[in-house]
Amino acid sequence: MKIVAIIIFIAIIASLGSALFHLVKNGSEEESRKTAKALTFRIGLSLALFILLFLAYATGLFKPSGIGSRINQLHTLENNQNQANPQ
Numbered sequence: 001m002k003i004v005a006i007i008i009f010i011a012i013i014a015s016l017g018s019a020l021f022h023l024v025k026n027g028s029e030e031e032s033r034k035t036a037k038a039l040t041f042r043i044g045l046s047l048a049l050f051i052l053l054f055l056a057y058a059t060g061l062f063k064p065s066g067i068g069s070r071i072n073q074l075h076t077l078e079n080n081q082n083q084a085n086p087q
Contacts (some may be wrong), residue, residue: 001061008049015042 019038022031056062064072 001056004055005049007054008045008052012042012045012049015039015045 013037019035019042022034022038025031033037057064063069
């Protein structure tokens with residue numbers, strides 16, 4: 001799953017590069033269409049990546065790591081301790 005996300009991210013970067021190339025190349029109407037097409041493709045890829053990551057998180061394929069996950073673990077641990085030892 002991580003490889004798929006990385007591949008989509010690389011395709012997003014490539015689409016941005018393509019749009020920049022067509023934007024700088026020549027100011028013709030055809031180049032403007034190609035720029036718009038590349039940016040539209042990038043938006044579609046970004047949306048697909050977001051949905052993929054959301055579904056992967058919802059199904060448990062991705063688990064958060066880093067600061068956010070550690071804070072969540074601490075809150076869960078505190079809640080479990082408070083429930084076990086009510087005052």
